Ligand SMILES: Cc1ncc(C[n+]2csc(CCOP(=O)(O)OP(=O)(O)O)c2C)c(N)n1
């Protein structure tokens with residue numbers, strides 16, 4: 069599947085080498101926790117244009133702006149509190165760049 | 180080769196396929212990304228909600244067409260992996276009308292800007308609503324002409340600056356939901372780009388609706404509208420939406436006037452049912468066919484007495500003369516004065 | 531409530547090479563040119579009409595409004611000509627054979643999206659029953675003043691096909707031909723009639739359906755995954771895909787590549803524009819049609835089209851009576867202009883006389899094509915009536931002097 073761009077990217081603007089894109093943050097879900105809805109936030113940093121909407125409007129403040137730049141020179145968000153995510157998918161809908169999305173935790177019966 | 184034609188049909192909302200990419204990629208033309216829209220512009224969000232609504236409501240991708248006019252918003256049709264038509268400025272609705280009436284099985288959605296739909300295309304908008312064509316019109320209102328660099332629009336609030344209103348807009352802006360509903364739209368809603376959940380729901384409703392749906396999406400244009408008016412960035416507008424929007428379903432669209440500041444009335448204002456143009460047309464067609472068969476019955480010897488066969492379809496009457504057609508050569512030398520001299524033909528004008 | 535089989539029938543209108551039910555019984559009829567054009571559209575399987583009323587073209591729309599519903603067609607009167615033109619483009623993409631009709635003022639409004647039709651390569655037919663202008667001009671009287679607008683009226687550079695009927699019979703015949711050419715070359719085709727022809731009633735022979743040849747739409751045979759909307763065949767015309775059939779293509783009025791995606795540089799523009807032009811010019815022989823009368827021994831050629839050719843024909847006879855060997859070249863295809871034909875004729879005669887109901891439009895093309903090989907004389911007329919025979923005869927006599 070062709071994600072359209074940025075296969076050429078191998079280096080971050082700040083010089084940090086970056087793994088093959090798209091790159092995902094995927095934190096294991098703590099299954100022992102309360103049976104609340106938990107989502108796994110996935111991020112395609114190269115698509116982000118740093119508008120900050122996902123960070124601002126996440127009801128659980130799961131995301132923060134990262135220190136890193138992507139290839140376009142924008143600070144993209146980072147998942148700071150993965151365990152807080154309630155899979156509300158506001159970030160997924162809000163993101164104008166199709167850069168962030170959710171995957172339901174397997175513990176919730178997701179795929 | 181067409182890179183990956185996604186599989187047909189629908190995929191339920193919550194169950195996402197494996198981690199093979201963003202769930203919307205299936206319905207977006209990723210070979211055209213990144214899109215042209217500026218950082219902090221709400222157009223991507225609108226398309227994202229559209230894509231989600233399509234995914235969630237189970238509509239057949241193949242039967243969904245998107246038509247856009249010209250403008251930043253007009254580019255939306257080009258980013259969706261559906262039958263998409265990027266037409267001319269203001270003309271998306273009549274083009275969509277043709278698609279819809281020639282194939283009423285399609286769901287035709289127009290996504291275009293406020294200038295495109297309410298200035299140059301304003302006439303088409305009100306008439307499509309009046310006829311109650313079975314179309315969905317998504318109008319992204321960013322208070323300005325984006326694509327051409329920030330000129331004043333019919334939606335620019337009074338006093339706000341644009342390149343062609345450098346001292347402030349002198350005109351009163353359109354209240355688009357009121358315009359659409361008073362023209363006859365059967366579903367009228369307004370949301371901001373912050374109301375993503377509601378927007379998705381209304382889109383879904385509109386896809387299933389039979390009749391003319393008009394959905395205004397208030398969206399930030401940080402580069403042109405906001406910068407010139409010193410309103411901050413896209414996030415600032417989103418924060419204004421958060422504090423100023425007032426959800427009021429069923430509100431009278433008359434009250435939905437928009438100013439540079441103050442409340443932004445949002446919600447589903449109108450949802451009613453009324454016969455569509457296509458319905459009325461097909462009713463007429465079947466009545467004509469019935470009347471015709473009645474007439475045929477009567478024409479038979481011993482047929483019924485003349486009934487009140489209302490609609491008369493024009494028919495060829497009289498004796499057809501199966502003469503061979505004159506060849507090109509025969510017509511040589513024929514002058515106007517000789518026209519149709521003594522032809523025993525019969526008039527067949529429609530009654 | 532879509533009536534049963536509706537979508538299927540609309541699809542057949544473009545995909546079938548045979549005439550669908552709805553055509554009149556074969557025979558002789560009395561029709562004016564507008565009515566004949568409407569019947570021609572039905573005979574050509576035209577099944578979608580988007581209208582806006584205007585004299586002297588209204589009768590086409592009126593007849594279609596009455597006839598289309600019983601033929602399995604769709605008729606809608608739009609809010610203006612901008613809408614009418616766009617509406618038929620949309621209908622064509624959804625599989626219909628679509629047309630509209632208008633006259634001068636409406637023709638101006640249709641120009642914008644005639645360009646879109648050319649750019650998207652959409653087969654549709656636009657009938658212009660010309661009246662005299664500019665502006666509202668003479669609403670009920672004849673003109674042939676839109677001939678150059680037909681050629682150049684939409685912005686940008688393009689080629690166009692335009693046919694000029696000289697009788698109600700030809701309104702019927704050429705309407706069918708216009709549809710065939712539009713399908714064959716995937717482009718809008720103009721039927722440039724005029725008020726005289728549109729409002730003149732004559733015998734029109736409707737042939738049996740099986741004698742009418744129709745060109746079906748060039749639908750792609752590629753599988754949805756393998757299809758791009760602007761990959762041309764050998765004759766430079768790309769096959770089409772109907773909306774809603776799973777191809778999920780994108781088309782745009784922006785300069786685009788074979789995928790239909792915007793390609794906004796000089797190279798992309800060069801590729802596209804030359805293909806659009808050449809698909810017409812390379813196939814000009816298939817498009818060209820004309821009539822020659824008594825040209826074998828002619829010393830002077832009357833070159834005319836549409837209603838003026840009827841006057842030219844009787845002038846030719848008059849001239850012959852007076853011993854002037856006059857001939858007639860009647861252009862049926864006016865655009866693309868038959869350069870070679872006119873150049874050839876110019877080499878054989880002492881003068882070409884061009885009577886037309888404008889102040890000299892097609893005569894410029896004749897001059898250009900003749901390249902000085904003969905004298906080219908314009909017989910202008912400001913509109914509102916036809917040339918008188920003595921006036922044209924006098925021009926011939928002067929030209930030969
Ligand atoms: C007939 C015509 N006139 C003018 C233009 C130039 N033009 C292109 S986009 C546009 C305005 C678009 O504004 P809007 O519809 O509000 O969309 P936005 O770009 O703000 O999304 C204009 C005037 C054009 N393309 N065609």
Ligand code: SF4
Nearest residue numbers: 126153154156157159
């Ligand atoms: S899904 Fe909801 S809670 Fe989780 S990160 Fe996104 S916005 Fe925050």
Ligand code: SF4
Nearest residue numbers: 116117119120122163
């Ligand atoms: S909403 Fe999207 S574009 Fe904006 S900061 Fe978040 S990930 Fe980046």
Ligand code: SF4
Nearest residue numbers: 216217220251325400
């Ligand atoms: S100019 Fe305005 S509307 Fe256009 S993409 Fe940029 S922010 Fe969006």
